[in-house]
Amino acid sequence: MSARRSTAAVLAGLALALALLAPDAARACAVCAGKDSAAVSWAMLKGTALLSLLPLGVIGTGVWYLRRRARQLAAAEAARGATARAA
Amino acid sequence: MSSPGIGRIRVVAEQRREPLVPSGVMGMLIFSFTELMLFAGLISAFTIIRSSSVVWPPPGQPRLPFEATAFNTAVLLLSGAALIWTRRTFDRNRAAARTPLVVAIALGAFFVVVQGAEWVAMIRQGLTLTSSTLGGFFYLAVGLHALHAIAALALLGVTLRRLRRGWLASSQLGTAEVLWYFVVAVWPFLWLVLYR
Numbered sequence: 001m002s003a004r005r006s007t008a009a010v011l012a013g014l015a016l017a018l019a020l021l022a023p024d025a026a027r028a029c030a031v032c033a034g035k036d037s038a039a040v041s042w043a044m045l046k047g048t049a050l051l052s053l054l055p056l057g058v059i060g061t062g063v064w065y066l067r068r069r070a071r072q073l074a075a076a077e078a079a080r081g082a083t084a085r086a087a
Numbered sequence: 088m089s090s091p092g093i094g095r096i097r098v099v100a101e102q103r104r105e106p107l108v109p110s111g112v113m114g115m116l117i118f119s120f121t122e123l124m125l126f127a128g129l130i131s132a133f134t135i136i137r138s139s140s141v142v143w144p145p146p147g148q149p150r151l152p153f154e155a156t157a158f159n160t161a162v163l164l165l166s167g168a169a170l171i172w173t174r175r176t177f178d179r180n181r182a183a184a185r186t187p188l189v190v191a192i193a194l195g196a197f198f199v200v201v202q203g204a205e206w207v208a209m210i211r212q213g214l215t216l217t218s219s220t221l222g223g224f225f226y227l228a229v230g231l232h233a234l235h236a237i238a239a240l241a242l243l244g245v246t247l248r249r250l251r252r253g254w255l256a257s258s259q260l261g262t263a264e265v266l267w268y269f270v271v272a273v274w275p276f277l278w279l280v281l282y283r
Contacts, residue, residue, distance in 0.1 A: 043138035047131030054127050058120055069107050077104075 109258030112265055119269040122235065126273050129228045130280050136220050145219040149212040152205065153282040159201045160278050166194035167271035170243075170264055177250075177260055185250055192243050195267070199236050202229065228277055232270070239266040 108116070137143055144150055169191035177184035206226075214222045246263045249255035 037139075039138040040135065043135045047134055050127055050131055051124075055120075055124065058123065062116070066107055073105055073107065 109261060111258050111262035115262045115265040119265055122269065123273070125231070126228070126277070129224070129231075130276065133224045133228070133280060136224070140220075144221050147213065148219045148221050149209065149214055151209075151221075151225065151282040153278075156205065156278055156282055159198055159205075160275055162194050162201075163198045163271055163274050166191050166198065167268060169194060170267055174260065174264060177255075177257070181250070181253075181255070185247070188243065188247050188250060191267070192240060192247065195236065195240050195243070195270075199233060199240065202233055202236075225281060228281060232274060232277055235266070235273075236270045239263070239270045242266055 169187050173184050173187040173191055176187055206229075209225070214225065216222055216226045242263045246255060246260055249259060
């Protein structure tokens with residue numbers, strides 16, 4: 001089981017290394033064939049960054065908001081409990 | 088004195104906990120997130136296509152009215168501000184929230200109508216869905232946004248009706264708010280990327 005895992009990890013590492021070392025091979029986008037320039041590469045990089053970071057940012061913001069809201073509700077509940085005990 | 092068999096019955100009612108986020112609001116947030124990714128994909132594809140073009144806008148195609156749409160963008164942002172005003176008023180005095188909600192809907196409707204007029208002008212100038220990649224992206228992205236704006240306006244209309252009848256819950260207003268804020272927040276990015 002662990003041997004399989006380590007093989008999978010090595011293969012994943014190799015795939016990542018190949019992707020990093022040979023980025024030109026990844027230019028298979030049908031709509032980007034017109035012009036091979038720095039502008040297109042920069043646009044692809046911006047697009048990749050946007051589509052990668054946007055979901056992480058949104059999910060991160062959601063988790064932060066839920067934690068904050070949970071703390072607020074817990075504090076309100078504790079305050080209500082203290083008032084009830086005092087009465 | 089109570090008999091030993093029949094003791095006092097103690098009724099314990101468990102207090103219902105307030106949800107972290109109301110279900111309607113959570114559903115709309117998840118929907119908005121998926122739509123946000125759709126718009127991000129469109130913006131990303133448009134950026135790549137534009138950068139790969141030698142001439143922009145494509146030959147024979149009109150330039151999109153960046154300056155004229157700036158005014159309409161401001162109107163939409165004002166509509167979002169009016170909805171914030173609606174929420175603040177609603178939390179203090181529900182009946183008084185009607186006026187800002189009507190203002191938000193009116194400004195939103197103005198935005199949609201002006202966008203429609205712009206579409207007509209663009210079609211007259213030869214920009215159609217199939218005339219160029221610019222036309223394809225313009226009508227797809229802006230059309231999708233207009234569709235969301237119309238749906239959100241309909242939801243705000245339902246919200247106003249409920250408010251007038253006096254049975255609008257805070258979570259229902261929150262659900263409509265999420266969709267409208269999404270429409271308002273996405274537009275400036277579309278405008279800056281597509282129209283420039």
